[in-house]
Amino acid sequence: MSAKEASLHPLVACARGAETLRVWSVIVTIFGDAVAPRGGEISGPALAELTAPLGIGGGALRVALHRLVRDGWLERRREGRPSRYALSARGLAEFAPAAARIYAAGPAGEENLTLWLAEPGLAAPRRAELEREMAGRGAVALGPGLWLEQGANEAVSAELFGFHGAAGTPPGWLRARLAPEELIAAYRALGDDLEALGRRLERARPEGALAAALRVLVVHRWRRCLLRHPDLPVRFFPEDWPGEAVRAQFRALHRRLSVAADPWLDALIGPALQPLRLSK
Known part of the structure; x- marks a missing residue:
């Protein structure tokens, strides 16, 4: 001290x-x-x-x-x-x-979620840039090139494809990923x-x-x-x-x-x- x-x-x-x-x-x-x-x-x-x-x-x-x-x-x-x-x-x-x-x-009470998908095989440097940008928006990485985000926000890049809507029952692995x-x-x-x-x-x-x-x-x-x-x-x-x-x-x-x-x-x-x- x-x-x-x-x-x-x-x-x-x-x-x-x-x-x-x-x-x-x-x-x-x-x-x-x-x-x-x-x-x-x-x-x-x-x-x-x-x-x-x-x-x-x-x-x-x-x-x-x-x-x-x-x-x-x-x-x-x-x-x-x-x-x-x-x-x-x-x-x-x-x-x-x-x-x-x-x-x-x-x-958040309303389940207003977006699942973002990046191009498979995206070059590692560019994927790292996207990971930083998505983390800065509060999105959680579920896997390489895959993020879950609250809200119907615009994509940080045209390279991302988004699915918007409500979610089913979160599995145990997802809960553990969200709350390590x-x-x-x-x-x-x-x-x-x-x-x-x-x-x-x-x-x-x-x-x-x-x-x-x-x-x-x-x-x-x-x-x-x-x-x-x-x-x-x-x-x-x-x-x-x-x-x-x-x-x-x-x-x-x-x-x-x-x-x-x-x-x-x-x-x-x-x-x-x-x-x-x-x-x-």
Whole structure:
């Protein structure tokens, strides 16, 4: 454990668990959960104030912001001395569908599925490119050149052939492919940490910056699990699937922490113009 990790507030350490935080990824979570509803723009100093309770130092923050601007996720502009940052068009396009899943009351209820098939014998480099593109859309690979995706989306390439409609009973091998053991273990670890945090919050009432930091971690870790698998009805997952129990924990903690976090964020960034609401 580093000295910085040892100095974390006990509630932050509890919410973080054994998770290794990638600063650039945490910033993406912050923009989605806290910045986008408040006009979509934040100053560098305000972002530093928000990330300090997470143990993120100024140097690590600057490196992560530089990377996100370089890679086209954020845009930077000067207003006086401090820089201001906002999601780019690419960032906004990625944020909208992810946010719909993160704050949804449950998984997709309508079985609106597409099975994509690539040309057999497609050259390995091109197939690898398609695999990356399909994974980026949340599709799950069922085999070489074969993907299952939620929704009736356009093909990423004319090389793909799609079959759209409802599915029959998912066989055991498909459920195992959609929810590998490492994903189930990640959900269970998150569930244990959220349960522990919930117990601590029965005795402690974090305010302002601490409540905002805790909410960032809760959203970040939920997002990290949720976006590792496609948005499919529960029947596509194993019988011991922990995802929906963890969803209930996430929603309860998000509501609890928002009571103190939202007024502090309004003062730091600006009032929420389009508050993110947990769907019913």
